Amino acid sequence: MRILISFYLIFSSVAQLRAQDVYKDMRARWLEKARQATPELRETVKQPIGVVSMERDVKAFQGWRAAPRHPIDSLYTGSFKKKSGIVLDFGEHLTGHFTFSVDNIRGVADAPLRFKFTFAEVPAEAMMPYDPYQGTLSRAWLQDEIVTLSEVPATYTFSRRLAFRYVKIELLGSSRYSDFRITHVEAKATTSVTSTPDALAPGTNPMIADIDKIGLTTLKECMQTVYEDGPKRDRRLWIGDLYLEALANAYSYKNHTLTKRCLYLLAALSNDKGYLNGNVFEKPTPHPQANVLLDYALLYNLVLKNYLEATGDKETVIDLWPVAVKQLEIAKPYIQKNNLLDYEKAGHDYWLFFDWREGLDKQAALQGLVIHAYRETYALAKLLGKEKDVAELPSLVQTLTKAARKNLYDPTLKVFVSGPSRQVSFASQAWMVLGGVATKAEGAQAFRALSAVKSVVYPGAPYLYHYVLEAMIQCDLKAESKTLMMNYWGGMVSKGADTFWEVYDPLNDYLTPYNAFVVNSYCHAWSCTPVYFIRKYPEVFQQ
Amino acid sequence: MRILISFYLIFSSVAQLRAQDVYKDMRARWLEKARQATPELRETVKQPIGVVSMERDVKAFQGWRAAPRHPIDSLYTGSFKKKSGIVLDFGEHLTGHFTFSVDNIRGVADAPLRFKFTFAEVPAEAMMPYDPYQGTLSRAWLQDEIVTLSEVPATYTFSRRLAFRYVKIELLGSSRYSDFRITHVEAKATTSVTSTPDALAPGTNPMIADIDKIGLTTLKECMQTVYEDGPKRDRRLWIGDLYLEALANAYSYKNHTLTKRCLYLLAALSNDKGYLNGNVFEKPTPHPQANVLLDYALLYNLVLKNYLEATGDKETVIDLWPVAVKQLEIAKPYIQKNNLLDYEKAGHDYWLFFDWREGLDKQAALQGLVIHAYRETYALAKLLGKEKDVAELPSLVQTLTKAARKNLYDPTLKVFVSGPSRQVSFASQAWMVLGGVATKAEGAQAFRALSAVKSVVYPGAPYLYHYVLEAMIQCDLKAESKTLMMNYWGGMVSKGADTFWEVYDPLNDYLTPYNAFVVNSYCHAWSCTPVYFIRKYPEVFQQ
Structure with missing residues (x-):
């Protein structure tokens, strides 16, 4: 009897193992589709434009300012021994490989x-010492x-791919019996971008034009053989970054094959449950x-829908449609009887990101995001004629919305609140708007009310600023949207950004989620979306 | 008129430039001969034998002792994060390339x-910190x-070729969100040695046997595509090291093609005067x-003669004979009317090495070396039937010898002296003996007298110990020679040497010519010559 039970357990666990992988027949094909969509990288050889003097300046971003010092010829002239510590300036952010030559x-x-x-x-x-780290x-x-x-x-x-504008060169060892100079340096910069986006309307505010230009550079630098989050760090494909980059790409470089590659890669590399x-x-x-x-998992469905709208490539989207359907399931177990998501349990089982800001209560954001994703997925189903696969979505959207309006809106304060402490945050307003819980008028009122709320939780990084800006535009807060972009992304421009940063707090240059601001990424895809806003809403930003 | 003068100057300087290169028709051919003689390196994959604990020990060489700690398996088992600082022991000195692998x-x-x-x-x-250097x-x-x-x-x-027995591995950066282990390390060790030398006589003193073994390893490690001086540093062909390595090779590995390559390389790369x-x-x-x-330049002639005697390869030696003749000229301008060499002027014009010991007066050593080289070059001429090319040598040897006996021998002290301060040194005795200035009896008497001379200048490195030992053997100081080897090279053995060192002072583990003992070479060709002595003089060392 015991033996029989053991046999049964072994058999069933093997069967379960096989059954577990919901995409077992598709992964290899999806991976091959991803491989076929790999872009050729475009290589451009770049020279430094000069030698700079890094100067302490309390008014400069993070206390350091690069002051032009010598033309680049001075690097190559004469012994390098007296030049240790020299800083080269390539004049722009580059991603690629660095080469140098020396001669006697x-x-x-x-x-x-x-x-x-x-x-x-x-x-x-x-300039900052890295150690002790x-x-x-x-x-x-x-x-x-x-x-x-x-x-x-x-x-x-260097075999390592690097992301940089500045290169400091220190000489740690050489012979006193001979002398040498650096004869050549160059960077072989790479990107998979090959197209040039349309120009902005004549007369566009110069700061908006600068923001657009820097956003385009940021996106270009992150577009390698996938949409990377940042070419310095983490150099990989995150769904959240993909969502924003694909949006920005659709309004600029239009390299939709890269989006397709990323959609396939993520699908092929999902877990056995299909998540x-x-x-x-x-x-x-x-x-x-x-x-x-x-x-992030639910945002995948939005990328898929945007991809279909941008390309009309139904074949790809139908191929990946089962993935979209599967992602819907992740949130379902957390829908409680009162139709609010149990965000504490969900946050225990999964990482809920939304923003880096510590202390952010994510109840309202999660409720709004799930409603938004469900509604968009249903819209996608309609485009594909697949409504039957997700027939429960319309009613789910309705009940979740109703619960949110009932429990998460404070009619006195006229803002959305989150969690038992009834926290008021930008994140909650943004996601209640994007989820369609708030009407335009309510959303506008809520955003306007925020400045009066003392304990309001501000966004902690550009990623959330994207959703806030999108929500504000949806509430017809045109002037405020433009002001936000001018203040926030424009703040980085004023502080000398060549590319937009992973983390930016106008009040704290040293903000870092990693306890070391030098390890922040200063070219980060999720900050590039002004490119999208400026071009999608010319009436807001190009006037 | 001015123009005419300018033309003349230009013409004459061009003519001079061309005339200057005495080997202009030979260099390319010599370089090609050197290339053809390049040995294939034999590669052997080596594994570390264990993990050691480096312990402070005042009795150990330079204060550190490697104590066996764990079998090498412990390197590969489990997370490397807790192993930072681990020291691997390959159990022997290796020269080559190091590879390691990691996995999640x-x-x-x-x-x-x-x-x-x-x-x-x-x-x-x-274990010692290298910085500040x-x-x-x-x-x-x-x-x-x-x-x-x-x-x-x-x-x-690592692209850099390395020379080591121990490898310390420190982890400077890793993710807290994942863990890894080192799965493999190996060294691809290289040498151009392919043969095995004859065994020593049964009953050879165990310390002599150890010295021989370590000398053989030292030589093997330095025999790469040239005779290097040291595989860690300076990794190149020096004439002084070549002389000693070729001697040791002739009595052990018998890779004469490497000697030929080095002779050609040096000839091809001599200066325009042919020096x-x-x-x-x-x-x-x-x-x-x-x-x-x-x-060093004069020692080349000795290498050539030894090469001919070892191989009978007259073709090569006759091809290079003009080089030997040319080297004789370097010393000639310094022969004064009294037939003593003006060693101060020579030392101003050229580097006179002989030894690292500071304060060594080099008059007697130079006089002895010139006589020795002239005599040996004449002997070489006789082997080649080229006496006419160097007909003046016998009389030069005679007059230089006579002057040395007259001026550099102190009949009261019964030792050779050097310079105006009449310095007494091992170097002077050695070279007066090797130059044949001293009779066997005088040489023996002089070496025996040294211990009584308070201010005697001892050798500063194994290079000079070689010449001292050779001279002592020539004076039939058999027991003393064996004792010297047992004490000096045996001292390194007792202190744990795997290979013989560039610099060794029994009284000072930290002696360095470079103000940083860590940069000393601890596998240095010029220390390998016990291999030669033990095998050339079995009656002295293998009894």
Whole structure:
């Protein structure tokens, strides 16, 4: 009897294992589709434009300012021994490989040379000491590399791909019996962008034009063989970043094949239940980080719908439709009898992201996002003629909306609230609007009311600012939307950004989710969406 | 008129330039001969034998002792995060390339890994801080390398060739969200040695046997595509090291083709006057360090003679005979009317090496070396039937010898003296004996008298110990020679040497010519000559 039970258990667990992988017959094909859609990277050789002096300046972003000092010729002229600590400026943010060459100028090198190269996206990153390192992310993200050259002349290319505008070069070892100079440096910059977006309307506010330009650069730098979140860090495909990048791409570079590749990659690398992992890696072979973010998983469906609308490529979207249907399931178990999502339990089982801001209560945001995703997925089903697959969605949207209006709106304060402390936040207003819980008028009223709420929780990073801005525009808060963009993204422009940052708080240059601001990414995809707003809503931003 | 003068000057200087290169028709052919003689390197894959604990021990060489700790399996088992600082022991000195592999053991790497590897020939080199560096040679010789791995799993091979027994691995950066282990390390060790030397006589003193074994390893490690001086530093062909390595090779590995290659390389890369540069480099293309060492240049002729005697390869030696004749000229201008060499002037014009010991007066050593080289070159001429080319040598040897006996021998002290202060040194006795200035009896008497001379200048490095030992053997000081080897080279053995060191003072473990003992070479060719002595003089060392 015991043996029989054991056999039964073994058999059933094997059967279960096989049954577990809902996409078992599709993964290989999806991965191959992703591979076929891999873009060729466009390589451009770039030269530094000059040598800069990094100066302490309390008024500058993070206390450092890059002051032009010498034309780049001065790098190549004469002994490098007296130039240790020199900082080169490429004049723009680059992603790619760095090469330098050295040659003898007195005698012959009778010993190796040892250099430290520090690659920096922003000035402080070139100048602040990295050690002792207290950050919560790997110290290895920081782009300081030590290299030994055994012979001279030599040409050396760093095997590591780097993201930078500034390059600091320090000489750590050389022979006193010979001398050398650096004869050449160059960066081989890569991107999968090959097109040029349409120009903005003549007369567009110059700050908006600058924001657009920097947003385009940010997006271009992140568009490699996937939509990366940031080319310095984390250099990978996250669903949340994909959603925003694909939006921005649809209104600028229109490289829809890259979007297709990312949709397939994520599908192929989802977990056995069919739930999408929050992020995936391309190298050494495509693989996921096994970690489902509930809000990101649902955003996938929005990417799919936007992709269909931008391309009309029904074949791809129908191929991936089962994935969209599957993502709906993730949230369902958390819908309580009162039709509010149990966000505490969901947050225990999955990572709920929404924003970096600590202390943000995510009840309202989650309720709004689920409603939004369900409604959009149903709209997608209609485009595909697949309404039957998701027939329950319209009523779910209705009941969830009703519960949200009943429980999450404060009719006295005229704002949406979240959690037992009835927290008031930008996140809650944004997602209640995007979910269609608030009417335009209520949304506008709520946003306007926020400034009077003392304890209002502000967004902690550009990612949430995107959703706030989208919601404000939907509430016809045109002037306010433009002002927000001018103040927030324009704030980065005024502080010298070449690309938009992962984290930006106008009041705190040193804000970091990682306990080390130097490890922040200063070219981060989720900050690029002004590109989308400016071009989608010309009546708001190009007037 | 002015123009005419200018033309004349230009013409004459061009003519002079061309006329200057005495070997202009031969260099390319010599370089090609050197290329043809390049040995294939034999590669052997080596695994570490264990993990050691580096312990402070005042009795140990340079204060550090490697104590066996764990079998090597412990490196590969479990997370590497808790193993930072681990020191691997390969159990022997290796020269070559180091490779390691990593793989995930928890989650997937969501960030790069950053390591510091320190490769050490001796224990202290693995443990002493290198910075701030006060050495006079390039800091870049020290074998600490920082490496960033952007993906996991990964296999990384250091592009730099390394020389080491111990490898310290420190983890400088990793993700807290995943974990990894080192799955494999190996060294691809190279040497051009392919043969096995004859065994020593049964009953050879165990310490002599140990010295022989370590000498053989030292030589093997230095025999790469040239006779290097040291595989860690300076990794190149010096004439002085070549002389000693070729001697040792002739009595052990018998790879005479390597000697031939080195003879051709040096000839091809001599200066326009035909004088040999003290050292040459193979990479990136063969080139010399333009620096003539007077004593080294003359030693070339001895290498040539020894090569002929070992191989009978007259074709090569006759091809290079003009070089030998040319080297004789370097010393000639310094022969004064009294037939003593003006060693101060010679030392001003050229580097006179002989030994690292500061304060060594080099008059007697130079006089002895010139006589020795002239006599040996004449002997070589006789072997080639080329006496007419160097007909003046016999009389020069006679007059130089006579002057040395008259001026440099102190009949009261019964020792040879050097310089105006009448300095007494091992170097002077050795070279007066090798030059044949001293009779066997006088030489023996002089060496025996040294211990009573309070201010006697001892050798500063194994290089000079070689000449001292050779001279002592020539004076039939058999027991004393064996004692010297047992004490000096045996001292290194007792202190744990795997290979013999560039610098060794029994009384000072920290002796360094470079103001940083960690940059000393601990596998240095010029220390390998016990191999030669033990095998050439079995009656002295194998009894």
